[in-house]
Amino acid sequence: METAAVQDLPTADRAEVAPDARLETPLPPVEEARRVAPRDARRLSKMFFDRLALLEEGTAEYQYVRNTLIEMNLSLVRYAASRFRSRGQEMEDIVQVGTIGLIKAIDRFDIALENEFTTFAVPYIVGEIKRFFRDTTWSVHVPRRLQELRVDLARAREDLEAQGIHDPSVAELAEHLDLGQEEVIEGLVACNGYSADSIDRPIEAGGGGKQQSGLVADLIGKEDPALARAEDVQALKPLIEKLDDRARTLLQLRFGAEMTQSEIGDELGISQMHVSRLLSRACNQLRDGLLAET
Template sequence: MSTASTVTTGRTGYGSRPGAGAAELDLPHVPRPAEVAPRDARELSRLFFARLALLEEGTREHSYVRNTLIELNLALVRYAATRFRHRADQMDDIVQVGTIGLIKAIDRFELSREVEFATFAVPYVTGEIKRFFRDTSWAVHVPRRLQELRLDLAKATDELSQRLDRAPTTAQLAHHLGLDEEEIVEGIVAGNGYTAGSIDLPADDTSDGPPALADRLGGPDAALETVEDVESLKPLLAALSDRERRILRMRFGDEMTQAEIGAELGVSQMQVSRLLTRITARLRTGLLAAG
């Protein structure tokens, strides 16, 4: 190879050091591995893989060879990332995740496989990128089984829609995929969690269009708690004596003062106060016990 004998020493971006012993390992120093042409990178990679297999993991020499291999083959990550260029806003993350796939491929590759490293590595790189999208693209986390079912449903729906010239039914989707209808329904419901939008967004872009979803959503009815309290009080009130129910009616229904109640019953205001305290305490205890 023309460049192998002319490259000089240098530090790689992954931490390999000129002093790591490239000369001692009988390997060429590569000052900027990521800038090596693809053809030269393939030939250099064979040399470095052959040496890597003989080195003990964790040593300085092993790190140098492994890190150089990573940089030599970063072009594979960039190549795989072009398949996802429609997600340009995530390209930095895609390259980073794809590099993890490249590292896994390097750690598992063996020259004895008699296959080009690029052929071996690209599926690792793309697989890691797809796994990244699968795990982070969903607005709501759902099991992996349902994530994959959503893709199968989308494909089956397209095929059946073209064949039937209409949207397929749940039963037809189940028959096409060989699944139960319950699983199809579960997959459709789970698919709703792929994307999410704010309830404060307007329904459309027109100023006179329908209000935002938040404006049409109902809220808790405060009267419901009153209904529950009334229903809980009914048996407790039924257990009171006629005189006690009459006192409560005069005080809270007719809104009479304690003095007026005392005059009606022929007792003092103090007695009325004690009676009300005892009755309401009994009702309160009953409500707490019921709750």
């Protein structure tokens, strides 16, 4: 029913403010929009986009139409997300990121251009997912060029393996991608920064029918204190040779046989105090010799 203000207007002016007849046409009911088949979703989306273009943003009907479009086209997001299944991320997280791209596509889609919404939306969805992997999933930040090279290397491996070349070499990857070997090596090194691993993660390795287990930490090299000791021994050898026979005997009994000073005194027939003075003199001589070389 027209309002009193509209009824008082001339006939020509009244036509200008009359509501769009298309708004009077009810939209088909959509129950459980998430479960609408893709073919039906394409057909219904055209009708809902027509209605969305006529509605004022922020109204309840506008929100209903927009939300229904999002839910009906979630199959596009799941389709695009399936391409990233091997990236090591939870599929639910990828779908959520792709849904952001779908929402951007719905908000920017112009029904007047007469394009297929599917063709318009998929690049938005895939772009949002790729941006997510580029910006948030690398454990160590590397240049964008190397991030993209990692994807190219993964595809090159798949292509070469399809040709029967298993575990392709750097030269084969470089030839396939038409890149220099140094650039390929740089990309392979950068791939190590994509994901981090706990050093407490258990590992298993088999060989010759035997299974061995351990931790990632066991594979990490560390400084061996025996190496420093070996260096000290080699440095002491010429200095020990310069000592007299009695000093060398004292050192052998004290540090080789691990005898006490009292036991050494009884062995050599001298007092424990004399043994202590002789050992101190020999050790000081060796220490001075090492410091002088340093």
